[in-house]
Amino acid sequence: MVEIEIDGQLVNAEPGEMVIAVTDRESISVPRFCYHKKLSISASCRMCLVDVEGAPKPQPACSTPIAEGMKIHTQNEKAVASQKAVMEFLLINHPLDCPICDQGGECELQDVAVEYGSDVSRFSEGKRIVAPSDIGPLIQTDMTRCIHCTRCVRFGNEIAGIMEMGATGRGEELKIEPFLAEGITSELSGNMIDVCPVGALTSKPFRYELRSWQMSSIESIARHDLVGSNLYAQTYKGNVKRVVSGDNDAVNETWISDRDRFSYEGLSHENRLLSPQIKVEGQWKEVEWDVALDFAVKGLNRNILNSRNMAKLGGLASNTATLEELYLMQKLLREMGCENIDHRLNVKNLNNTIHLKSTMALADLEAVDYGLIIGANLRLEQPMINHRLRKAQLSGANITALNVKDFDYNYKVKSNAIAPSEIANTLAGVLKILLDKAQQELPEYLLAVSPNKQTVELANELLEADNSVLILGEHLINNAQASSISNLTAEIAKLTNSTTLNLTATANSIGAQQMGFVPNSTGMNTNEMFEADMCAFLLLDIYPEYDFHHSATALSALSKNDVFVISLNSFSNELVSQYSDVMLPMAAMFETSGTHMNIDGKMQSFSAAVSAPGEAKPVWKILKVLADLLELPGFHYENSAKVMEGISHQSVQSHEHDTSVNLGDRTTLVETIWMHSPYQSDVLLRHADSLSVSKIGQINTASMNASTAKILSLSDKDSYLGVPVEIIETMADQCVFVSSNQATNIGGLK
Amino acid sequence: MISNNAKKQIDSWITKYPQGKQSSAVMEALKAVQAENNNQLSHDLIQAVADYLDMPGIAAAEVATFYENYNHQPVGKHIIRFCHNISCMLNGADDLILHLEAKLGVKTGQITKDGLISVKKVECLGACVGAPMFQIGDQYYENLTTDKIDEIVDGLK
Amino acid sequence: MNEVCFKNIDKDQCWSLENYEASGGYSVWRKILKGEYTPEQIINELKTSGLRGRGGAGFPTGLKWSFMPRNAQGQKYIVCNSDEGEPGTCKDRDILRFNPHAVIEGMAIGSFVMNATVGYNYIRGEFMEPFNRFEGALKEAYDAGLLGKNINKSKIDFDLYSHLGAGAYICGEETALLESIEGKKGQPRFKPPFPANVGLFGKPTTINNTESFASVPDIMLNGGQWFADLGVANSGGTKLFSVSGHVAKPANFEVSMGMPFKELLELAGGMRDGAKLKAVIPGGSSTPVLTAEVAMGMTMDYDGIDKVGSMLGAGSVIVMDESTCMVEALTRLAHFYYDESCGQCTPCREGTGWLYRVLKRIMDGKGKADDINLLLGVQEKIQGNTICALGDAAAMPVESFIRCFREEFEYYIEHGKSMVKG
């Protein structure tokens, strides 16, 4: 710490930190355009010039390091003269039509201009016009407004990790543009809108909708992944009009994924379920809430309650539900005496699951020196977690991936294309080497395992690291050895002092687990329910053709004549209306208050940004009234916050896990991993139109290498399980990786 | 897209730079590729160079558009790069350029009908004591006069 | 004079290794390889010599070399700036053509002083003849065992490469030049950090002009004091002056620092066709223009030119006679800076275009009464506010042309035509 003087005021600062960091901390305002606290310094806009005593020229605050005894003037004649000069230069070629610009009212240039600009420009030489370019469905460009701050370029380079935007040409002709015809494709691209200080890059879906000052900004939490990114929903007349990122260093820093930014578009989709409906003699009828709920209760009475046949009732929920919703629903079911409760819908075999504990805080991920990713395309599946790991890699960490495909990583990854059936064996090999090194006794199952080049390498990488993390991803949920992989990983972590991250279940699944939204020992899980002879179901926001692994079985179980199905849904859906008896419209994301639990176990609550459309109601209210009608005790909640109070008393049941390891070999000629493409992972996303026409939204491929294609007698003109074939050599042999934006091919997958 | 010959040239430039810094060779790579493609760079050629050097396409495009010596529009087989900066101007470059234009029947920026020659006005080429001057290919021509220009231009094939 | 950089220039094949060695070339380097010098000795000799950077800024070379953290771990680089693009300047081209080995030896000596085992010579892309000469000399030096790894079993490594530009004046700015070697656009870096700490590929780097390097071997050969005595106080040695414009015999002249401008003009054959001198730009297009009277009274050294309100710069003397329209001349220079601005920082990107457009408008006969004040105001707003000195370089001519020849500008604005040419 040294003492310096800013505008006559004594201030403590670290030698070497930049002047602007100190002025920001001290709330001394210094104008800036190119500086952004999370991006590298470019010092090119020259707006932040200040006077440093002893320096002949004014110095940029953003790139002048603090030194002992410095005396800085941010507002004296010299500083202001420079700032005004720069402002004048910035404005000569910038349109002065703020009233028609989309950034109007939230433009950093406009703000500073008001303070510094002289009223009349002396520039009469004709302004530069830059031809517009189409850079994709998410970002609108108006490059005549660009002030060449290069924040967007640096964002792409440094944060998104792919350099898509660049500054071509030179001098006055300098032009910010992408090189590729497809424009900007990064999964984080929308942040360029936030970093752009002017109206050059704005939100395309939001274009010309409104002025920023007409909207209210409501803090909220994204629920599409395990991070729970902080953001603001900006609303006008009861609609979410735009989403911008919030600041939270422990969660998403200042970035959000495109998925979190643009999903709101789905809220106003015409497919929203808007009114309660009941099925009478096979015909749907729109009714009042009380009629619908009465109908629901009667159905439950008829099918279950009267006969006290609670074992024949099942409750299933989507993992995008809030903690409160999940808690209330399991409470309601359990109060009725029902133990058939589950949120794990897409797991093939629920007796064989990944159950690894996550032991690493998100922010600490940046500090690892080694990361092993198993079964995940982190960049698209968990963009913000990927961002942290990328930072670790950039500061020197080694990252290795065991994936079925060499994905397009945006940092250096040692990638090994590996068949799903080889993962457990590989981990076993690693474990064996580690145990040998530690001179510990080998368990039975390792005796026959023989180390190979890859396992030796992996073991060495782990042993050399001081701070390693093992990451299990979504592709493992239906791995034939999921539970063994989970156990092996835990053992390896123990021996190597590694931390672990379990990313196999996303959105709010961690919360669902915590809320006990899983069957206890007497209850049935999702798959068992569909095999059993059930009489009634209560379903929360479920869309069978996307959500279930055994979608065909699920559909036939739900469609049986004598099964009474109550469905709470945010969107209408053909299949739902086929099998349901009551459909209750529910509030979607941004329309309800609640809580999300992220990978760190951090509970983040949010309030509703808007109210739900039509007759739709927040789920907690629906469930509360239903409980009251069923005369169940303990549902006297006035709001969701009250539900939360109850939750804090919730004791989490820890489940016994099978700790055995079974090392199987490949059992099928070709192994298939089926994943929804990233912008299809929940119902709101599936209705966000701009996302779905983006490059990532268009992903719909069954990837395989040429020899696998030959085995399957397929060419790249065919489709596999209804998904177009992509022949690519970066796949493990005899494996197919499906990333699809369409419904699970019903019946096709077993 | 990149010929073996060009690849050989690029590879020899790469050896001058530290391991992993092969993108230092981008300027020469673009030149080599341009020389083999009618003195002109296309989007695809730039991408090919970027791929060859393992750098983002836009980074190569930044270079290709920043430096003066890359062409993105059709040019003649020979480009007469006529200096019109101060020392050459003081020595009558402007009149000589008019002479050249009249002789070729083109304006600066245009190509002769036979595609042989295009004329470009450029900034100081660092031969001010030989003003007025121009450059064709690797060759400088200094102390130009109308007669000298005629002779040089007539010799272009 | 021709005592340093041009000392062999009259010999046939003056650029050959043989000729170079015959006049003592590489003897300093060979001594270094034998361990007969310490870096400190060399730096002291350079400091005594009074050699100042010949690239334009005139920073003392010995002092610059002493800034390099020679004992820091890791790679360090030495870079020669042969980008030569400042209008009026064409001396480095001749050094490369006629005395390439002096550049190589100068860089080699520097590499030893600064413990930089790799060097690059950045040659402007159009200089193909000089490039080929330099490459030829490099080959000779390698073949003679003067460069490479563990040279002559001295445990000293020095590998030297040339890098070609591709047409951008700004790459002469030293940090833009580094960016360019790294395969990027030539956009200057902000400082600090300075190249001596974070330079090429992020490593400590020293950059000097071609002429600066080429002067080093002879300084070491004959002693710093010898070199200092060739010149005057504060401006040691000889200097190459590129004399161009309206002179009878334009050429590069190596003369002693401190030579009166009058004599230099005579060396260049005097004014062409006996015309009358009107103005002189003494150090390259960026340096302020001087009127005839002032110029005739100055001496050609750092202080001598400084005293009359301009700068020695790169020693590029542009001579203009009475037939010159100063509005036209300034417009041409303004166009140059407008064309060559890298576009990175606001005042230069926007300001150079503004200056040029106003001047162009005046030339088109559409000048406005307030344009002179406007030009002065705009140039003032550029000066001191940019990342690199190109902004200042664009501004200074405007200020000085208007200051010295205001009536010509007023006339042009008022009458819509040139006072000189009509």
Ligand SMILES: Cc1cc2nc3c(=O)[nH]c(=O)nc-3n(C[C@H](O)[C@H](O)[C@H](O)COP(=O)(O)O)c2cc1C
């Ligand atoms: C716009 C601009 C152009 C420059 N061009 C050159 C050049 O062509 N050659 C050169 O040696 N120095 C040039 N310089 C100066 C260099 O930045 C640097 O000061 C010089 O190479 C240092 O070498 P020296 O100390 O030996 O002079 C230029 C500076 C600026 C700002």
Ligand code: SF4
């Ligand atoms: S588009 Fe916006 S963020 Fe990008 S350089 Fe221009 S002003 Fe800056």
Ligand code: FES
């Ligand atoms: S904010 Fe400092 S120069 Fe742009």
